[in-house]
Amino acid sequence: MTPRGVLTGKHFLQGDLACAEGAIAAGCRFFGGYPITPSSEIAERLARRFPETGGIFVQMEDEIGSIAAVLGASAAGMRAMTATSGPGFSLMMENLGLAVMMEIPCVVVNVQRGSPSTGLPTLPGQSDIMQARWGSHGDYALIAYSPWSPQEMFDLTVHAFNMSDRYRVPVLLMADEVVGHMVERVIIPAEDQIQIWERKRPRSSPTETFKPFQADDPDLVPPMVHAGEGYRIHYTGLTHDERGYPDMSAETHHRLVTRLVEKINRNANHIIHTEHHRMDDARIAVLAYGSTARSARRAVNDARRAGIPAGFIRLVSLWPFPESQIKQIAEQVDAFIVAEMNLGQMSLELERHVRQPVVGVHHAGGVMMSPERILGVIQEVASRGNNHRS
Amino acid sequence: MATTIVADKHPLDEILRSDRMPHIWCPGCGIGIAMRCYAKAILDSDRPIDSHVVVSGIGCSGRVAGYMNIDSYHTTHGRGIPFAIGLKLANPNLTVTVFSGDGDLAAIGGNHLIHAARRNVDITVICTNNFNYGMTGGQMGPTTPFGAITSTSPYGSPELPFNLPYLLAAAGANFVSRWTTIHVRQVKQDILYAFNKSGFSFIEVLAPCPVGFGKYNSLDEGLDEMLLYKERCVVGEGLPLEDLGIDLREDQPIYIGHFIDRDLKPYQPTMLKASE
Numbered sequence: 001m002t003p004r005g006v007l008t009g010k011h012f013l014q015g016d017l018a019c020a021e022g023a024i025a026a027g028c029r030f031f032g033g034y035p036i037t038p039s040s041e042i043a044e045r046l047a048r049r050f051p052e053t054g055g056i057f058v059q060m061e062d063e064i065g066s067i068a069a070v071l072g073a074s075a076a077g078m079r080a081m082t083a084t085s086g087p088g089f090s091l092m093m094e095n096l097g098l099a100v101m102m103e104i105p106c107v108v109v110n111v112q113r114g115s116p117s118t119g120l121p122t123l124p125g126q127s128d129i130m131q132a133r134w135g136s137h138g139d140y141a142l143i144a145y146s147p148w149s150p151q152e153m154f155d156l157t158v159h160a161f162n163m164s165d166r167y168r169v170p171v172l173l174m175a176d177e178v179v180g181h182m183v184e185r186v187i188i189p190a191e192d193q194i195q196i197w198e199r200k201r202p203r204s205s206p207t208e209t210f211k212p213f214q215a216d217d218p219d220l221v222p223p224m225v226h227a228g229e230g231y232r233i234h235y236t237g238l239t240h241d242e243r244g245y246p247d248m249s250a251e252t253h254h255r256l257v258t259r260l261v262e263k264i265n266r267n268a269n270h271i272i273h274t275e276h277h278r279m280d281d282a283r284i285a286v287l288a289y290g291s292t293a294r295s296a297r298r299a300v301n302d303a304r305r306a307g308i309p310a311g312f313i314r315l316v317s318l319w320p321f322p323e324s325q326i327k328q329i330a331e332q333v334d335a336f337i338v339a340e341m342n343l344g345q346m347s348l349e350l351e352r353h354v355r356q357p358v359v360g361v362h363h364a365g366g367v368m369m370s371p372e373r374i375l376g377v378i379q380e381v382a383s384r385g386n387n388h389r390s
Numbered sequence: 391m392a393t394t395i396v397a398d399k400h401p402l403d404e405i406l407r408s409d410r411m412p413h414i415w416c417p418g419c420g421i422g423i424a425m426r427c428y429a430k431a432i433l434d435s436d437r438p439i440d441s442h443v444v445v446s447g448i449g450c451s452g453r454v455a456g457y458m459n460i461d462s463y464h465t466t467h468g469r470g471i472p473f474a475i476g477l478k479l480a481n482p483n484l485t486v487t488v489f490s491g492d493g494d495l496a497a498i499g500g501n502h503l504i505h506a507a508r509r510n511v512d513i514t515v516i517c518t519n520n521f522n523y524g525m526t527g528g529q530m531g532p533t534t535p536f537g538a539i540t541s542t543s544p545y546g547s548p549e550l551p552f553n554l555p556y557l558l559a560a561a562g563a564n565f566v567s568r569w570t571t572i573h574v575r576q577v578k579q580d581i582l583y584a585f586n587k588s589g590f591s592f593i594e595v596l597a598p599c600p601v602g603f604g605k606y607n608s609l610d611e612g613l614d615e616m617l618l619y620k621e622r623c624v625v626g627e628g629l630p631l632e633d634l635g636i637d638l639r640e641d642q643p644i645y646i647g648h649f650i651d652r653d654l655k656p657y658q659p660t661m662l663k664a665s666e
């Protein structure tokens with residue numbers, strides 16, 4: 001183990017544990033959480049690992065307290081995160097909005113299970129995708145990633161911390177029970193190979209005229225002041241001006257909310273990550289994310305073997321939606337297929353960006369989607385396309 | 391002819407955001423008095439001003455975070471305490487105080503309140519108790535005395551209120567006291583004491599709310615409620631904690647004083663290696 005506690009080496013590791021190791025490798029030193037299946041292994045691993053790496057593990061009384069404590073720790077300058085599943089994710093929504101408004105970085109892991117309500121605690125789902133985008137009240141933008149393997153549970157956790165600090169915005173890691181509980185090879189790089197992006201910090205010492213929420217840089221991200229640094233800063237969930245003071249005017253409100261959304265939109269190309277496979281000459285694009293993407297990739301390979309020009313697009317990032325990337329793909333394909341473990345959430349989003357038919361392969365959750373099911377839909381769409389052309 | 395004398399400097403200028411004045415509180419409100427006690431305690435404390443952090447929830451008392459000229463966090467309704475726990479654990483050099491109201495702390499935030507006391511995290515909570523939700527116009531809350539009239543208990547509150555010192559004592563707080571806004575010295579002294587008291591401290595400050603609560607309950611002016619405190623307050627130290635409940639009917643005493651001062655083990659995160 002290195003001084004920072006990084007478990008460099010090749011491991012055979014469960015996704016949830018890989019996520020916990022990713023947090024340690026990223027320099028996260030605060031976890032506030034509440035047990036919930038299928039994410040509890042993340043808390044358990046950190047409860048064991050943090051005391052030996054200088055981290056603070058605190059088990060809170062509920063998920064509301066968990067995210068509030070995470071925001072407090074981050075406000076004091078620590079990298080901080082929590083992990084949960086659907087019911088706990090719902091409880092975190094109000095304070096997720098607070099994180100957006102106060103621009104306090106944090107990482108929230110949601111190992112999704114079958115939902116709504118208590119649903120299927122031990123079985124997979126991908127039905128919190130729209131909640132991830134719109135779950136808290138008001139207009140806002142944040143970042144969400146979707147790991148498809150234990151390796152990515154590690155890699156994207158590290159990346160999530162970097163992005164969260166970079167843009168001062170909550171980053172959601174939208175895993176699912178399959179990737180959370182799957183055990184696979186996970187390679188943890190040497191400590192000096194793991195990038196850590198520092199938060200943008202004030203360039204001047206405290207002065208009367210310092211405006212902590214003044215975003216002068218083109219990225220629209222103001223430098224972050226931590227508690228105890230002498231700036232006597234005010235953070236509030238109320239609409240505030242550049243000084244951080246509450247201001248109930250419509251102008252200030254519009255200016256603030258627009259900047260909070262625009263700082264993500266403007267940097268979308270830096271945030272968005274998609275993976276393409278066999279897309280060069282594809283006429284049918286199959287979109288998927290998380291564990292379902294594993295089946296979708298297989299289905300696309302099978303379709304190719306059957307002579308169908310299918311291609312595979314994996315959304316590594318879910319939000320912001322890869323609008324321009326998708327518009328480019330729409331130039332070359334006849335149809336889109338979206339495979340996801342819900343009744344049509346990302347397909348709904350895709351529909352508003354393309355003119356082609358969007359065919360959903362949907363299932364409410366509880367079982368990983370089979371490649372055969374997706375292949376069947378690819379074949380159906382391909383034959384429909386042929387009929388149309390003939 | 392009378393002349394107006396304008397002071398160049400207020401003794402609390404350094405510690406209050408004068409550019410945020412006037413504040414939002416109504417005439418006769420007691421929150422400002424409690425805030426002044428907190429401000430004085432900070433100035434008198436042996437810790438640098440910049441090591442003090444105040445965290446508030448939502449409501450009239452929640453606005454204190456906006457008026458104190460120190461690092462301040464005005465969070466969501468009821469969640470000031472867990473936010474403060476994160477701050478304190480991440481940076482133990484901070485002196486973290488939660489300043490909020492009875493509804494914020496004992497109703498929507500009640501679960502965090504008892505668990506923070508149980509965990510015995512080293513923070514101070516100042517709870518102004520004005521028996522109602524003032525900011526939303528005077529609705530009943532978890533501390534509204536039985537029978538008191540509010541906008542949502544127009545026939546008198548049918549519920550028994552929390553006896554906050556009893557609750558906090560049972561939950562595990564290391565320091566618990568109750569005063570009113572006529573006891574400004576005691577309030578300031580207790581806040582000062584709580585800064586240095588290890589573990590969870592809870593100071594309840596009864597505060598008039600003539601506009602939200604008083605108008606329905608024959609306490610039309612702030613002064614009326616102050617006089618009520620003066621008439622009815624009895625130092626109740628040594629009494630059984632279950633007798634400390636507040637009852638505004640007839641001539642019931644309001645017990646004030648220090649109720650708990652003990653040294654249960656404060657919360658320490660588990661560490662296997664010396665922290666860096």
